[in-house]
Amino acid sequence: MAHNHEHRVLNYNRAFAIGISLNVGFVVVEVVFGILSDSIALLADAGHNLSDVLGLLLAWGATLLSMRTPTHRRTYGWKSSTLLAALANAIVLLVAVGGIAWESIRRFSHPQLVEGHVVVVVAGIAISFLGWLWIDPVVGLTIAAIILIGTWRLFRESFDLVLHAVPR
DSSP, X not given: OHHHHHHHHHHXXXXXXXXXXXXHHHHHHHHHHHHHHXXXXXXHHHHHHHHHHHHHHHHHHHHHHHTSOOOSSOTTTTTXXXXXHHHHHHHHHHHHHHXXXXXXXXXXXXXXXXXXXXXXXXXXXXXXXXXXXXHHHHHHHHHHHHHHHHHHHHHHHHHXXXXXXXXX
């Protein structure tokens, strides 16, 4: 049985390491091209991917903590650390959504010229050929809204579970 448990932990560690490495690579590429093109849409997506990295790191740490054996002080062990990690991840994502939305709204009154050949494809085409600078903040707000919808559910459910509410 111990061998099976160790094998499962190694699989978790490998999966988390691969997921984190791939997401970090995407973040670096998106940040570089987002800065070079001054695209809020690309930077917003990089921020979203960075929050995925943070979420994976939190989940990995919580998974490792949850395997600790119970003690007299922590009779349930560290099992609830996974709930705290989910709640922390949701809070970080909500803060990131606020930042993305703030910068996107600011760009409506202070539009930035965006290099159309490195941003999200549709927005890049509209900006390059039509000169519609407002597309970049709209895409940024759209990304923020998509993140908010998914994050709000995560926040609500993890908050309920941390407070030991009855699951839906």
